[in-house]
Amino acid sequence: MERRAYRSLEGVEIDRDLVMDLAENARLAPSCFNNQPWRFVFVHGRESLERVFTALTSGNRWATFASMVIAVCSEKNLDCLVKGREYYLFDTGMATAFIILRATELGLVAHPIAGFDEEKTREALRIPDEYTVITLVIVGKRSKDINPVLSEGQRKSELERPERLPPEEFAFEDCFAGK
Numbered sequence: 001m002e003r004r005a006y007r008s009l010e011g012v013e014i015d016r017d018l019v020m021d022l023a024e025n026a027r028l029a030p031s032c033f034n035n036q037p038w039r040f041v042f043v044h045g046r047e048s049l050e051r052v053f054t055a056l057t058s059g060n061r062w063a064t065f066a067s068m069v070i071a072v073c074s075e076k077n078l079d080c081l082v083k084g085r086e087y088y089l090f091d092t093g094m095a096t097a098f099i100i101l102r103a104t105e106l107g108l109v110a111h112p113i114a115g116f117d118e119e120k121t122r123e124a125l126r127i128p129d130e131y132t133v134i135t136l137v138i139v140g141k142r143s144k145d146i147n148p149v150l151s152e153g154q155r156k157s158e159l160e161r162p163e164r165l166p167p168e169e170f171a172f173e174d175c176f177a178g179k
Contacts, residue, residue, distance in 0.1 A: 003104045005111040007062040008147040008158050009140030012108065014044040014068045022070075025102040029095035032080035032087040038095040041071040041125045048125070052136070055120035060113055060138075061149045068139040071121060072096050072112075073131040092134055103139060111138045 019042045026038060043052050044067060052071070053064045063069070072092060079088035096112065103110035112135045121133050146155055 003100060004109070004142075004161065006109045006142045006158060007111065007150055007154050008143040008145060009062070009065040009067075009109060009138070010143040010145075011065075012067045012139075012141040014042075014139070018106075019044070019068075021106070022099045022102055025098045026095040029091070029098045031091040031094070032082075035079045035087075035091070036095075037074045037076075037078035037088040038092040039073045039075075039131065040095075040099070041073070041127065042068060043071065043125065044068040051124035052121060055117045055124060056113075056136075057115035057117075059151070060115040062147045062154070063111075063113065063136075063138040065143075065147060066138045066140045070099065070110075070137040070139060071125055071127065071133055072135045072137060073127055073133045075128075075131045077130075089132075089134065096135065096137065100137065107141070109138070109140055109142050112136070113138060 022042070023040065026040060027036070029038075031037065043049055049066070049069060052069050056063055074088045074092040076086050076088045079086070079091055081087075100110040100112065114135060116133075116136050118133045121127070121136065122129070122131070127133060146158055150158065
């Protein structure tokens, strides 16, 4: 219930102990045949952050207030391929969720985004071409002040939790009952 995708951030100290704590939690995530296909680049050096910030879309300018960005990537050949089902995205998503929940336990915001240029990110962080950059997780401490670069909709979601689907619309018993 505490996890929220806040956009109004203030700085927080990032050190190796925090990075290893988050990585250790990702390590505990389940994966198909224990392949652990996830790869994370924990970016917290100022110069490295500035390079990653150039890959953000204009709607994610708020992320430049982050203390760390975690580039989440994987490569499909690192994980199970079962009858055409590629598990690397699912498994990497679970490990990322473990990081997000641990960051929340530590009083941090860990906000995954899709609004970035994958090629610029890959170049900024020297991520090999065969890897998919799945998401960037923006990490910082929640600010009590609303970030002035936020759109009206983003400001509103800072103040109240955006509406979520009720379970009846996505959780079915015994057979699929969706639209």
